[in-house]
Amino acid sequence: MNQNPILSLHPLTKFYFALFITVSVIIVPNYIFAYAWFPVLMIIAAVAKVAKPFISFILKTLMILLVIVFLMQLFFYPGEDVIGSWWIFDLTHEGLMHGLSLTSRILAIGSAFILFFRIVDVKDFVKALEDIGMPPTGAYIVLSTLQIIPEMRRQSNTIMEAQKTRGVETDGSLIVRAKAFFPTLTPLILSSIASTEERAITLESRAFSAPGKKTSLHKLTKRPIDRVLPWVYIGIIIGLIIWRVFL
């Protein structure tokens, strides 16, 4: 079994944690609070030994979004209190504040879920959802999609090779590649649709729709900490709500 204190948590505990961060930054308006989640998430990522891919993923995706959102807010948010100007745009204090609070929330929620998917195996997560009542069909759709994407990539390579032998140019300039798009993509889509039927038959042959309860080789264990942590999250959330409403 996995000995890592973070990774060995039940997938739902991790999922509730991401939800907990989401709810908390919605309750607490302060952007410093929301930004403060980020270092916390980094520490968790470091403990789970996924800090490097976690940060590089955030830099590649979330960062760009944050910069754009921040600049948009900074320049275009309506406000009175002008604190500077650039070219034909005015920078307002309201814009700055709004930009900070929006980006802080996006960063907190976005990185919480990015981290979630870094530290959870989707298979485990789907199994956990199945355990709490998701229908097996739903579980199948999620899992099969994950497996079928690499399979389709493999198949598209095969089709590409096949089209090459028939004289379709697939390498070269952008226009050549664009031209090759249809003769390679069409068979890929059609064959995928065709194989859906056979896959349905496969599933049926494996008694997918058999009446009665299914069993599973894949077992998730819930340790005491997985029972306690969700209540801790709920407790903190209630505390935050009370603090917001009454103080």
Next chain:
Amino acid sequence: MTPIIQLDNVSYSYPVSEDWILKNVSLDIKKGSFVSIVGNNGSGKTTLCNILRGFIPHFHKGDLEGAIKLDGTDMSEYQLGQLGEKIGFVFQNPFTQISGVKDTVFEEVAYGLENLGVPVEDIYERVEEVLSLVKIQNLREKNPFELSGGQRQRVALASIIVMDPDILVIDEPSSQLDPIGTEHVFEIIRLMKERGKTIILVEHKMDLVAEYSDELIVLDKGEVLIQGPTRDVLASDVFNKAQIQYPHVTEIALELQKQGVPLNFLPIRDSEITTCFENDRGNK
């Protein structure tokens, strides 16, 4: 022996198709027998398999006429889900016969048992047994998507026989296998028959078909030309006219007979080649 599957005047055409793929098919399949369906391409073998497995009418729509009975009960009264336990179906294309949700061959083979709700301890035991029976223990940790055609075919077969159905419908199980792999698959099928399963097999390799099966059903253009014990069917004129390959030994024997060599009986298995002429020679 009582028939486990009975077809009475069954005709079928696929949706949006004008042609009848099967025409007035009537046949009985006895419990515990090994029946092979032979016929040229496009004769309706795969469609017949789909009917036997209940995918027609449960899964494929289209026009179906006539009566199909499984264990004396009309096929339409079963639910598709119930049939999974009763009839195992290994179909032609091994490349799509993967559940698509499992990372290892072991889990893949276990998938059907999970769906049937078999207790986990039993699953381990049964999968283990089938892996060694089909000789794929070495593949157990491999990803099913990364296997070769022949390996997938064995995994597909293993995934079905692990569920221990009473009837096995097997559509060309050896299309991707080398000769040794093919023989081995046939040995497994024979073993299944010895365990009392009813086997319905579609196969083109006539040598093996003749070697193993009790009965033959010859299909031609959607019609049953003849059904009966293997040797009787192979000896009949109807089979001769159907333009289907004979087992090699039968072909040689028939050719020799035509040349005037008297036959003791019509050989259909390799091992019979010595005895089918012997007595005659002794008499001369």
